[in-house]
Amino acid sequence: MDTVNFRDLSVAETDTKTMLAHADQQSVQRRYEDFLIVDVDGHHYENMSYAEIFEYIEDPVMRQQAKYQGYGGGGIASATSGGGYQNLGGRVTRNPRVNAEVTPKDTHRDITLTKRWMDAMGIDIVCLFPTPMLTLSLTPRPEVEVALARAYNSWLCDKVLSAESRICSTLYLPLNDPEATYKMVKDFAGRKGVVGFTVVSPHYKAVYDNAYMKTYALLEEANLPLVFHGAYAWGGDQSLQLCNKFMAVHALGFAWFNILHMTNWLCNGLPERFPKLRVAWVESGLAWVPFLMQRLDNEWMMRSSEVPLLKRKPSDYMREMFYSSQPMEMVNNREALELTFKMINAETQLMYSSDYPHWDMDLPSTIYDLPFLSEPAKRNILGGNARRFFNLEPVVSELKAKRLAARASS
Amino acid sequence: MADVLVCKDGEIAEGGVRVIQAGEVEIGVIRHDGKYYAYRNHCPHQGGPVCEGIRMPGVLDIIGEGGIFLQQDFDQKDIHIVCPWHSYEFHLEDGVNVCDKRIRLQKFKVVEKDGAVYINV
Numbered sequence: 332m333d334t335v336n337f338r339d340l341s342v343a344e345t346d347t348k349t350m351l352a353h354a355d356q357q358s359v360q361r362r363y364e365d366f367l368i369v370d371v372d373g374h375h376y377e378n379m380s381y382a383e384i385f386e387y388i389e390d391p392v393m394r395q396q397a398k399y400q401g402y403g404g405g406g407i408a409s410a411t412s413g414g415g416y417q418n419l420g421g422r423v424t425r426n427p428r429v430n431a432e433v434t435p436k437d438t439h440r441d442i443t444l445t446k447r448w449m450d451a452m453g454i455d456i457v458c459l460f461p462t463p464m465l466t467l468s469l470t471p472r473p474e475v476e477v478a479l480a481r482a483y484n485s486w487l488c489d490k491v492l493s494a495e496s497r498i499c500s501t502l503y504l505p506l507n508d509p510e511a512t513y514k515m516v517k518d519f520a521g522r523k524g525v526v527g528f529t530v531v532s533p534h535y536k537a538v539y540d541n542a543y544m545k546t547y548a549l550l551e552e553a554n555l556p557l558v559f560h561g562a563y564a565w566g567g568d569q570s571l572q573l574c575n576k577f578m579a580v581h582a583l584g585f586a587w588f589n590i591l592h593m594t595n596w597l598c599n600g601l602p603e604r605f606p607k608l609r610v611a612w613v614e615s616g617l618a619w620v621p622f623l624m625q626r627l628d629n630e631w632m633m634r635s636s637e638v639p640l641l642k643r644k645p646s647d648y649m650r651e652m653f654y655s656s657q658p659m660e661m662v663n664n665r666e667a668l669e670l671t672f673k674m675i676n677a678e679t680q681l682m683y684s685s686d687y688p689h690w691d692m693d694l695p696s697t698i699y700d701l702p703f704l705s706e707p708a709k710r711n712i713l714g715g716n717a718r719r720f721f722n723l724e725p726v727v728s729e730l731k732a733k734r735l736a737a738r739a740s741s
Numbered sequence: 742m743a744d745v746l747v748c749k750d751g752e753i754a755e756g757g758v759r760v761i762q763a764g765e766v767e768i769g770v771i772r773h774d775g776k777y778y779a780y781r782n783h784c785p786h787q788g789g790p791v792c793e794g795i796r797m798p799g800v801l802d803i804i805g806e807g808g809i810f811l812q813q814d815f816d817q818k819d820i821h822i823v824c825p826w827h828s829y830e831f832h833l834e835d836g837v838n839v840c841d842k843r844i845r846l847q848k849f850k851v852v853e854k855d856g857a858v859y860i861n862v
């Protein structure tokens with residue numbers, strides 16, 4: 332009879348490192364310390380820091396409203412995406428439990444929690460996005476969007492980005508107000524850790540509106556990329572309101588808004604007007620890209636007179652843009668996935684993303700274990716492409732540096 | 742094949758899980774309704790700690806005459822192991838994935854004798 336080590340879950344502490352111990356094993360087995368891993372789409376729950384963020388609202392009356400009323404669910408942002416039950420009735424355990432996780436007092440809690448999951452997965456640098464604010468653009472009060480976006484961006488720069496070199500961000504643009512959007516880039520470009528700007532995709536402003544051209548020009552001049560981050564609109568979108576399951580609204584919504592904006596971006600010749608502006612499409616998976624390439628190419632051959640700015644097929648421009656990987660469609664479709672990688676020039680254009688801690692997160696092994704990729708292609712997708720896209724200074728995680736040192740001395 | 746001692750009977754509370762390390766292999770021993778089940782604590786999806794999530798009954802759609810949707814209900818006879826990373830679900834009885842029978846958890850035989858619980862590894 333053998334004796335064994337054991338742990339009883341009922342008495343185990345809530346701890347990200349324990350929940351992700353298997354991710355850490357993957358990191359060791361695959362020797363992730365040998366190369367840079369950048370996660371271009373990780374998240375935090377900024378709602379845990381509302382008390383701090385609301386202090387940054389410049390307008391004193393709105394600040395008082397926010398502190399009294401809160402954010403969503405009757406709070407000042409009023410209608411946002413409308414519901415959602417992402418944690419599947421408690422089946423995804425990490426989010427409800429994270430409130431109980433103990434963190435040291437001398438470091439901001441967001442930094443500690445973020446670095447814990449990054450270290451477990453072998454990630455060196457993350458581009459951090461908010462969670463509830465991904466649908467702030469759906470508020471009927473544009474001045475609230477501007478105020479909260481400025482507050483969040485200032486708070487993030489002051490409390491997180493300035494204190495931790497492994498965390499960067501593409502800051503929120505309040506698209507409902509084109510002047511405020513322009514001012515956001517003017518005011519925040521150059522702050523530590525700001526590597527670009529984000530359009531949260533669920534919104535009802537057309538990206539080809541002339542009012543945005545000076546913002547695109549400014550980004551291009553500043554050599555800062557523009558990221559379209561997918562999300563869903565439920566309560567406020569007449570089509571998606573027809574979905575009665577979160578699975579349906581999530582599967583469609585995250586892809587739909589990026590399909591919409593990409594189509595308008597191309598049909599209005601924006602890649603020709605701003606040829607040096609780097610653009611990435613984030614958190615819509617990959618299957619939508621070949622669909623849209625085929626569909627737009629087919630239409631363009633017949634209707635190029637409508638979009639004379641395009642000098643090449645829409646898919647040619649799409650192949651020059653960048654994409655994040657998650658949630659990568661991987662069930663029973665190896666051939667389709669391989670073809671998708673070819674169609675988007677994944678080796679140079681695809682960037683790994685985890686989306687952690689959200690329910691459909693992907694580990695780096697989803698890329699590293701793909702049998703049809705060469706080792707250099709894997710390393711490009713896991714870090715090299717993001718480094719180029721965001722102009723990142725490589726910062727290696729302390730944990731991976733230690734592993735490398737231990738290997739060197741043994 | 743070796744019998745590995747898991748616990749004295751009753752040491753794992755009803756509904757509880759003990760994760761044991763047997764050499765290289767991590768095994769989750771689940772106690773449910775007085776019975777013990779043992780599976781490798783490794784999810785075939787992305788390698789998550791599948792035994793460390795919750796157990797939940799399967800969900801059924803109740804469809805009435807003429808294809809009318811009536812409501813959903815829990816199927817208390819079919820308890821699922823739910824992986825905490827992305828909620829892939831597996832039947833507690835046999836470890837088979839509820840969406841694709843080809844995907845299954847590695848099962849270990851549980852032996853109860855002399856007031857103790859063992860698994861055959």
Ligand code: FES
Nearest residue numbers: 784786787789824
């Ligand atoms: S690793 Fe278990 S569901 Fe993904």
